[in-house]
Amino acid sequence: MAGNSFGQAFRITTFGESHGGAVGVVIDGVTPGLEISELEIQQDMDRRKPGQSSVTTPRQEEDKVSIMAGIFEGKATGTPLFIVLYNKDARPEAYDSIKNLYRPGHADVTYDKKYGIRDYRGSGRASGRETAARVAAGAVAKKMMKEKGVKVVAYTLEAAGYKCKTFDESVIENNVVRACDSEAAALMTKRIEELAEMGDSCGGIIECRITGVKAGLGEPVFDKLDAELAKAMLSLGAVKGIEFGKGFECVSMLGSEHNDWMDKDGFTSNNAGGILGGISTGQEIIFRIAVKPTSSISVPQKTVDKKGDETEIVTKGRHDPCICPRIVPVVEAMAYIVLADQYKRQAAMIE
Numbered sequence: 001m002a003g004n005s006f007g008q009a010f011r012i013t014t015f016g017e018s019h020g021g022a023v024g025v026v027i028d029g030v031t032p033g034l035e036i037s038e039l040e041i042q043q044d045m046d047r048r049k050p051g052q053s054s055v056t057t058p059r060q061e062e063d064k065v066s067i068m069a070g071i072f073e074g075k076a077t078g079t080p081l082f083i084v085l086y087n088k089d090a091r092p093e094a095y096d097s098i099k100n101l102y103r104p105g106h107a108d109v110t111y112d113k114k115y116g117i118r119d120y121r122g123s124g125r126a127s128g129r130e131t132a133a134r135v136a137a138g139a140v141a142k143k144m145m146k147e148k149g150v151k152v153v154a155y156t157l158e159a160a161g162y163k164c165k166t167f168d169e170s171v172i173e174n175n176v177v178r179a180c181d182s183e184a185a186a187l188m189t190k191r192i193e194e195l196a197e198m199g200d201s202c203g204g205i206i207e208c209r210i211t212g213v214k215a216g217l218g219e220p221v222f223d224k225l226d227a228e229l230a231k232a233m234l235s236l237g238a239v240k241g242i243e244f245g246k247g248f249e250c251v252s253m254l255g256s257e258h259n260d261w262m263d264k265d266g267f268t269s270n271n272a273g274g275i276l277g278g279i280s281t282g283q284e285i286i287f288r289i290a291v292k293p294t295s296s297i298s299v300p301q302k303t304v305d306k307k308g309d310e311t312e313i314v315t316k317g318r319h320d321p322c323i324c325p326r327i328v329p330v331v332e333a334m335a336y337i338v339l340a341d342q343y344k345r346q347a348a349m350i351e
């Protein structure tokens with residue numbers, strides 16, 4: 001397996017580079033008969049696409065969905081679903097002057113180490129552009145999960161040094177940073193705009209809440225539900241960490257504080273984050289991911305060229321000054337993909 005696929009019973013394989021002809025996805029395991037339209041998928045693509053606000057990359061991509069296979073008369077046939085998203089606004093000339101240099105923090109240096117050949121136009125497979133394909137697949141998984149009553153909501157909890165103090169789901173899609181607190185959102189936005197002006201970048205924390213997952217999903221070892229979600233999230237560029245429930249805070253709690261007690265109605269708290277022993281408890285699943293500051297910045301930095309000679313680099317081009325707002329729909333998509341896979345695996349086990 002060449003590392004371009006994720007999942008077992010619901011499996012996605014993505015392809016394409018940021019400055020090639022297209023990006024896209026092949027999806028195996030779609031429920032036969034599932035009604036799915038390009039328009040529905042497009043709604044999710046429109047949430048992720050670049051060029052929508054002052055706090056994202058200005059690259060203009062429509063990310064128009066073309067379903068090339070796997071659908072007949074508006075319904076999934078159960079055969080591989082093949083979706084392509086053509087690249088329309090690639091401008092590789094921004095990379096000409098740095099084609100022999102390694103951007104600190106990006107994958108240029110490790111690409112060369114692995115393959116010995118690198119398409120220097122943009123970030124290739126390591127580009128955030130690859131996540132467009134995942135969002136397309138996530139829209140299909142979401143449709144499958146809707147039938148099970150599963151709902152995923154992700155949002156920016158912290159960015160640019162500001163933290164949300166309140167949680168209001170209705171404000172998330174109404175502010176450009178996709179924060180759950182409109183006051184914090186305004187502060188984050190202003191700071192990210194300042195950083196963009198300075199040619200710098202910042203990171204943040206995305207929180208994700210999943211409701212409607214039945215108890216009993218996941219495996220007790222290796223393919224634990226939390227391990228599957230962790231792999232899905234850490235497979236995204238710029239994601240540096242994940243914690244479930246109370247997360248790292250658990251180290252300073254006592255067992256008597258951290259344990260989720262039970263009574264006749266179920267659990268009385270949710271410090272575990274909805275997963276115990278790798279298996280869903282039936283409670284809300286909560287996790288947070290750490291998103292690093294965007295590596296491509298126009299602040300001068302020290303680096304080396306392909307020959308190993310020391311030099312200075314200033315990265316030009318169109319970049320996200322903060323990845324948080326645009327990774328939100330991607331986190332939701334990957335969570336739906338994990339759950340679609342888990343539900344299908346569970347069904348196969350029972351049949």
Ligand SMILES: Cc1cc2nc3c(=O)[nH]c(=O)nc-3n(C[C@H](O)[C@H](O)[C@H](O)COP(=O)(O)O)c2cc1C
Pocket residue numbers: 057105106107123126127128129131236237238239240294295296318319320321323326327330
């Ligand atoms: C939605 C999204 C958008 C991104 N936008 C940029 C960007 O504009 N510029 C950049 O240098 N990195 C961007 N990245 C991050 C790179 O993809 C990532 O830094 C790179 O793959 C190496 O990071 P890693 O070591 O965490 O994998 C983006 C990532 C995602 C998920």
Ligand SMILES: C=C(O[C@@H]1CC(C(=O)O)=C[C@@H](OP(=O)(O)O)[C@H]1O)C(=O)O
Pocket residue numbers: 018019049050057058059061090091121122123126127128129130132237296317318319320
């Ligand atoms: C194009 C997208 O985001 C890109 C993610 C990205 C990176 O290095 O990750 C770098 C920039 O692109 P380019 O390859 O043109 O320099 C972003 O604009 C997209 O998300 O669709």
